[in-house]
Amino acid sequence: MSAHTMRAIRLHEHGGPEALRHEEVPVPRPGQGEVLVRVHAVGVNPPDWYLRDGMSNLPPETRPTFTLPVIPGTDLSGVVEAVAADVDGFSVGDEVFGLLRFPGFDGSTYAEYVAAPASDLALKPAGIDHLHAAGAPMAGLTAWQFLIDLGHDHPSPFQTARHRPVPLHSGVTVLVNGAAGGVGHLALQLAKEKDARVIAVASGAHESFLRELGADEFIDYTKERPEDLVRDVDLVLDTVGGPHSRRLLRTLKRGGSHFPVFFGEFDEKENTELGVTVTGTQVRSNGAQLAELGRLLDAGTVRVAIDSTFALADARAAHERAARGHIRGKIVLTAA
Structure with a gap:
């Protein structure tokens, strides 16, 4: 491998984890507004396997366009190797992290080097x-x-209304469904940082983990249904979402809000009768917000749990781990 090539994971066709190929490809060059990052680690996320299997689980009108072959991945942490002339704020040698070009699918982080938008x-x-x-x-x-x-x-492709977060404070109760996963365990900690009361829903194996993160109450969904136990919640954050998300509406008080992270199936008439709001958004890359989150991570106020790690060359095994479910925190690839 020369100084002008690198190892990366590419998809030449859609399919299962076996479609992920470890190959030698050219090192990218940073364009305007970009920096070249030597990747040390890569976060594995659901959009990675949506891309791998052709995004068959997304409504056709919401599927972004892309061409094969493609390098998957959006999350990275690494070191700046080169900086475009028009970029301020970053220098060679800086350690950086980011979510690249999302909601697009051209982050290309499953690689040893990435040309990343500085923003x-x-x-x-x-x-x-x-x-x-x-x-x-x-x-x-x-x-x-x-x-x-x-x-x-930016409007969400899943709704016409603009998403509006609910102000969190000590008088607010939040139910987090799927609390042990990547989004769930960080959402729990952010809600606790705002002094909200948090009810965590996950399988029983995660109870001690979630209580350590600050959960005030825990429900093992394999034994009990939260909609049978809980009432008068101010906010439901359902990190699982999907067709069964509406069952959690019954846990809300009138005036409460339900936020499905993955779009669900809801009935406007039912929402009106219950007096609740259902709204969501699509996450977008944002370096400034990530810097704010970084301050909480640096202080230890919020921490990232690692479920498992795999070498970049073993991306297939990482996707197989994801397919087994019951993930605690994040799956991460190591590229350095």
Whole structure:
């Protein structure tokens, strides 16, 4: 391998984890507004396997366009190797992390080098390593934009109304469904940082983990249904979403809000009768918000849990791990 090539994972066709190929490809060159990052670690996220299988689970009108072959991935943590002439704020040698070009599918982070938009990056918190930093961007920004600050005016492809986070404070109760996952465990911590009361829903194996993160109440969904136990919640953040998300509407008080992270199936008439609001958004890259999250990570106020790590060459095994489910925190690839 020469100084002008690198190792990367590419998709030449859609399929299962076996479609991920470890190959030698050219090192990208940073364009206007970009920096070249030597990748140390890569966060694995659901859009990575949506891309791999052809995004068959997304409505056709919401599927972004892309061409094969493609390098998957959106999350990274690494070191700046080169900076375009028009970029201010980053220098060679800076440690950075980011969510690249999302909601597009051309982040290309499953690689040893990435040309990254500077606006999508933030300085990596000094208090955490590349492994944990790589697990933060997509999951952390999803939790941030749903719960704290949307930070953009782009319409969601899943609804016409603009998403509006619910102000969190000590008088607010939040139910987090799927609380042990990437988005869920960070959302729980952000809600606790705002002094909200949090009810965590996950399988029983994750109870001690979630209580350590600050959960005030825990429900094991394998034994009990939260909609049978809980009433008068101010906010539901359903990180699972999907067709069964509406069952959690019954946990809300009148005037409450339901935020499905993955679009669900809801009935406007039912929402009106219950007096609740259902709204969501699509996470977008945002270096400034990531810098805010980075300060919480640096202080230890919020921490990223690592489910498992795999070498870049073993991306297939990482996707196989994801397919087994019951993930605690984040799956991360190591590229350095």
